[in-house]
Amino acid sequence: MNKIVNDFSITVGTKNGSGSSTANNTILRSIFKMGIPVSGKNLFPSNIQGLPTWYTIRVNKDGFIARQDTNDIVIAINPDSFGRDLASVTPGGAFFYSDDIKQPITRVDVSIYPMPIKSIVKNDPNVPNDFRDLVGNMVYVGVLAQMIGMDMDTILAALTFHFKGKQKPIDMNFNALKAGADWAKTNLEKKDPFYLEPMNKTDGLIMADGNTAAAIGSIFGGVQFAGWYPITPATSLAEGLNDFLPVLRKREDGKHTYAVVQAEDELAALGMAIGAGWAGLRAMTSTSGPGLSLMTEFAGLGYYAEVPVVIWDVQRIGPSTGLPTRTSQGDLSFTYFIGHGDSHSIILLPGDVGECFDFGWQSFDIAERVQTPVFVLSDLDMGMNQWMSKPFQYPEVPMDRGKILYEKDLEEIKGNWGRYLDKDGDGIPYRTLPGNKHPMSAYFTRGTGHDEYAKYTEDSGAYIRNMERLKVKYYKAAKYMPKPVFHPVKGATVGILAYGSTENAILEAQYQLGNEHGIKADFMRVRAIPFTEEVTNFLEKYDQIFIVEMNRDGQMHQILLTEYPQFAGKMKSVAHHDGLPASATWVREGILAKHKAEGGKPKAATKKKTAAKPKSSATAKKKK
Amino acid sequence: MNKIVNDFSITVGTKNGSGSSTANNTILRSIFKMGIPVSGKNLFPSNIQGLPTWYTIRVNKDGFIARQDTNDIVIAINPDSFGRDLASVTPGGAFFYSDDIKQPITRVDVSIYPMPIKSIVKNDPNVPNDFRDLVGNMVYVGVLAQMIGMDMDTILAALTFHFKGKQKPIDMNFNALKAGADWAKTNLEKKDPFYLEPMNKTDGLIMADGNTAAAIGSIFGGVQFAGWYPITPATSLAEGLNDFLPVLRKREDGKHTYAVVQAEDELAALGMAIGAGWAGLRAMTSTSGPGLSLMTEFAGLGYYAEVPVVIWDVQRIGPSTGLPTRTSQGDLSFTYFIGHGDSHSIILLPGDVGECFDFGWQSFDIAERVQTPVFVLSDLDMGMNQWMSKPFQYPEVPMDRGKILYEKDLEEIKGNWGRYLDKDGDGIPYRTLPGNKHPMSAYFTRGTGHDEYAKYTEDSGAYIRNMERLKVKYYKAAKYMPKPVFHPVKGATVGILAYGSTENAILEAQYQLGNEHGIKADFMRVRAIPFTEEVTNFLEKYDQIFIVEMNRDGQMHQILLTEYPQFAGKMKSVAHHDGLPASATWVREGILAKHKAEGGKPKAATKKKTAAKPKSSATAKKKK
Amino acid sequence: MTETLPMAGATANVNLAGLSKNDYRGAPSTLCQGCGHNSISNQIIAALYEMNTVPEDVMKFSGIGCSSKSPTYFLNRTFGFNSLHGRMPSIATGALFGNAQMKGIGVSGDGDSASIGMGQFKHIMRRNVNMVYIVENNGVYGLTKGQFSATAEKGLQLKKQGENPYMPVDICMEALVSNATFVARSFAGNPKQVKEILKAALAHEGIAVLDIISPCVTFNNQENAFHSYAWGKDHEEPLHEISYIAPRSEIILEREMEEGEIREVDMHDGSTIILKNLEKGYDPTNRYEALRVMEEAQRNNWLVTGLLYINTTKPTLTSIYDLVETPLNRLTEADLRPARSAIDKVNALMF
């Protein structure tokens, strides 16, 4: 049997609320610390305790760390999902299970490893009764570690990090883990082909989740006000602010330069943030779909009254309450058209954890520069899962507070200004902030019709002028948007356009399409709407562009159609909506299907792998 | 000077809350009763008392009754708008004003008629002090009547109708009117060319506003529950229900078959309607933009849980609060994409008051048949202004309650059903209603993920199946949609596609383009989304199609681009957003501009009018 | 002796409606072990069973939250609507017009009703909709993992949330001020009282608000959750990846409470609730008295339980509308569409 080294997936099936996340994170982190590209995805139910939950890890030496559809190694701890879990192992794979589950083993094509978790824990006198289940999870980590060659030192490092150096829990957990490893060493015979071997491909990288990254990025952006309301999967973003603000914005005098307010609902959350943004604070809110729907009216006010505010939407799947713990890119067209009447939204589309950090601070610059709500669309996969990432980069540009007139500015121009006058021809007017002592500084903000001086008016001409200026402002704001990321390949004849968390899956699919199907595709990951000229040029260039996204209706495709009718004929929608983090399989198959439908003739899959592989995004970025 | 007969516009400038609407309606109705095609548009401020307000009447023998941009006759009663009003008269036009306004008359190119309104009223001993302003309005009606030849009998008929036959107010108002007429007869010399002459072009027609029509149509549709919250310009729709339900659904036993509930806000209004729709009632709500924005989350629930409900959006202009008393077609793309996640809305687009009635009842049939929220997008112009219309037509088809299983049905199939099973392949499942006594009838409705049996699930497969079925359902529902209205002309080479209240303006523009600019255009008025095959065929047919609408962003154009990318190249957006009812001028100029931009060469305007004029919509319909 | 025996055979297990307790059950609960909400579900099942209610004569409603999930776990044979967060009241209001003879049972949470749902909660009281409105009150957002709700007491400390600086919303006072016609408070750990109050509430015509304190054993457990293990504190998690739940037993009073009795109950988090039953002479028809008692309870930090207020004179919403006998959702075209002749009448009204 050929060894398969650093190229497989592991899935652990447990019960929600059973405390397995420490165990699973330990696996993930240990592999990461072994220098091997890795990702972990938590597939959990919308429930607190007792329902099946899975954690799936992808190990890939080439840096392809999108979720893998197939499970090479499965660890089954939950009797309720045992059958499903066993069935899910790929032929030739490995199946570990807790031996107190007495259910038939129906597979002969996989390596079966029963684990006496309960008895190992019971035999440890240091584990109190209440903690047996919890610590029991460490036993399977130990068994797995032994069987695939996880390094004990990196495991200890992972646990030490996890428990912030607190010795008691570290010891208790590590002991259980070692007991598992020892037991396996003595009792199990390796029958499967999966091995880990140390590499150096994660050197200099960090591991973080997007919500934490977004929170920290926002702090480096100088966030001063956040109004929020709990909702999965956005909650940890606001909680991240609560965690890190006291650390990163600690002052000698113990006073605070910020306020995070848990509002009574999402209407109030955005309302407060708009109030704060209007008053000159860097203000934000974070939510997910249902909350975003509730923010609709306020979003329209923000657009029309031109109030800077940042709105994070950590997307989950579904219309209505949907599946609160599944990922998606399904809020795009809604966000783009949010609010009754004519309106346009600025949308940022981070593609990984590092960009969650970057857009955390950039979004404030854009919101204040353009004086409008900025929506940042992340998703559950990016927001809640741990991703490898280049380290967060300190903002290399100073804060851009946009066009604000203070007392001295007003004195200079003798108080002669109009809140909605387009002085500079870029559609962006000047604003003043409450507390400005200049007697001409004040104006009355409203969501009703107003003229250049913020006075109430129902005049048609004033209405049209204002709305046309807002349109000019929107399209001219493209210059402040993050540029798309371009992943070219040699000899590309078609294009792939995508956004957000699908990048890893698309890079892998791009590689497969090129090397196994003869379809050479350049890949552009769009990072903002309004679109920048790079997007126009990209669409111009190819005869076929596949617009790849995680939703039913091909929402980016829809928006591109409205903005680029001239390219309508060659843009093909590849959309998928299973709620799971993107995998290369559906991207590849989706593109192949559309390519074929268009009469494209992919080459027969070639088995030979070419030497020059594109680097995966995370590892590639490190070098920059 | 040539007489101009039955082809001019009249604008009255008064103060809001001064009671001039009785007077203006009397003018409108009298002209209507003289058999001359006429329309009246109220251009009023978002205020209760004291601000300038205008009422503009278009008289046109050919039935072109869209709002006219120019004012042939102006009546100025309000000192605050006197200057503006005087300036607005077309050269050669007529200017009547209340002679207590002492402001300079700066025009020599118009006929000037001062009217001693105050003194005439003061001299009438029958008018109590408090009523002088009110009744004074009748004096200008009398003066105008005398000067342009309004028929006194039809005026009396109009007043009798207005005051429901109550003699005192009829007499008081008619006396004032006659006093005005008498004074004018004695004291004014006719200098302007405008005359009315009786015709028979309004025989058999009625006059009504769209909100009342919608309310009455809903009653003929069997409405049982309406939840609503006051908002201009939708309020009178719900109030119409309150007015007409007791009349039209009166029962011997005095009991009620319906409930109209004023909710605490729009969230609750739609929530209640969805509750009622779910429980098997014909349920509706009515609102305008800001209310619609607040309904977003519930709209998504309605879509995903498949609850029949009708939502009227009487559109006003603007994002946010905007201009509450100005009209627009600006909520289209928002409604289409309403709610986070993937979703599709069924949208009905009535084009006139008669269709407000028709869609009033048809919307319930569609909502129950398709089991989904149905949005009906009217607008302020249609909803609140009086329009000529063919009489309301009794529904010629029985109610379609859609797929409901009662006790006996469940017995037949032995309780073997699933709420979300697609038995018929049309994507539409069967539903049961609370109160059904069959023990297998109950199900638990939810906005969370559910399987075919309405059970909670987070399974990807079930999620995708459900969402794909919803998509099938949506597109197959096209067959229940009202077909577009087609206005062809001979030898057309281009198409005009529009919707809603712009029809009159477009018919006039269509005529002008054909006869004065040599651009022969067929005109299709779309009445629903999802689009029916007639729309596809129409788009297929021409090299250029102008999509005409009253908003900034060309929202119908946007939607058509997403649905018909294959026609992207030939669809041209003609959009306008001044908040006023559509006029032929902007339609024509908009199309000419786009046509030119595309290299079209319109013929020089020909002055000669052709004999065969297309009938305007209202008069044309009468004959059907 | 034979006369005193229960009826023989299967009938022994059915109620007067001919139904067994199973006919009142729902799907197995997916809530945490020991969650107060489960205990309330059980009492709903028991109360309806004992009242011989036919499940098809009831509609059940909820918003979103752990509490709002619970209608899945009772009354399988009852139509139900698990609606949106905070929006149960409007859904129920509309739905109950469908058949005014049916009774509504709604289950909401403190976050669902007192935070996001405050507006709808207050307005359904005013309308006196004919339903039992249960707030399963645990002071936290269970389903989103333990943030403060608006009923959290001032000074409460929660993991990751810090200290709550606001005064709690008092569900009963809110209901009373909004002129609810039946207001009661109970404690999930006192199942007997919960059941009895439920029965009274079900019998009441109009809105019956039950504020039932229902401990969240998972997220209101910060302080002393691990207090028997010295290293418990060490186990705290900074990066919120863990949600460890020690299996817990439901908090149940060992002995039913007498009228007027005061008793202390230890919670899993180490805190103590002071339960106080209403006095014997207490007159629940006096709104002023009810306000007094609640104000007093708030000042003394007592959890006063029992029926606080009842008013049986106010009409329910559907009766205000004076509806036909036949349930509205059984009416047919003949009832609903005006006769053909009406169209001319209408056109005549149009000028």
Place this chain on the structure above:
Amino acid sequence: MTETLPMAGATANVNLAGLSKNDYRGAPSTLCQGCGHNSISNQIIAALYEMNTVPEDVMKFSGIGCSSKSPTYFLNRTFGFNSLHGRMPSIATGALFGNAQMKGIGVSGDGDSASIGMGQFKHIMRRNVNMVYIVENNGVYGLTKGQFSATAEKGLQLKKQGENPYMPVDICMEALVSNATFVARSFAGNPKQVKEILKAALAHEGIAVLDIISPCVTFNNQENAFHSYAWGKDHEEPLHEISYIAPRSEIILEREMEEGEIREVDMHDGSTIILKNLEKGYDPTNRYEALRVMEEAQRNNWLVTGLLYINTTKPTLTSIYDLVETPLNRLTEADLRPARSAIDKVNALMF
């Protein structure tokens, strides 16, 4: 004698802030002649003038409605935000973080606060935001032409609306139950009292709720509006095209009220309001007393005016957050962006 003369010249017309009354005015009102809201605007102008407040030290807020338009008609030199219907509280809450030294003045309507805005209204009370929250309470929706608001009294009859079947929302009771720290009621027709209460409210640190009965002369005028003309009734309009408004004078008490006094006031619609001033000995620091008085007033249909409750011990929202001295909106990058070194620290925390 010369000593007692006022200062000579222009200074006679300015206050201690050196400002004239004009500096406190706004645009001309576009509300109806006689509308109670105008009279309140005038008292806001007068109160601030007399308190020597600098207009730039205040922020003004409103929702949507006739009442919510009124901030346009006072304090031209003050930053203001005319927000969304029912959403003034959240806007104000966020905005006042911008500069915690500034005072908020919010004007809302009964529809704005008690109907659509109930949730936000209740929650801003809990948070004790530092602002004066005025509800210009007329029992109707003025701007949308006369529908019932949630504060309309039970049994009120309005043109086209029929009879209101619900109990009114009592703004003061709601505020009190939500632990507002300053609760007062007044009557627009009693400008002296309005002004004095406004001054007290402006001086209060925290949320000060003023429920000011402010007659809508246009839409609360159904019954006897035309009562001096026999044919008045005939004039009613079925097709709602007309909105005729008889010019009306503001309703103003001729004489200030003594403490404890009861007085009847005739309204334009022919109805009568019974005004009752609080007793001399009334203790507004006793929340329980306040509840009692309000319950009593509700039972007797009295409009009790005066300062009902005050609590000066509770911290305001911004003080709970313990902010730096400098207004937050004057902080610069140096205050807001962590130092470059912090990034390594953060990355280290990330594993």
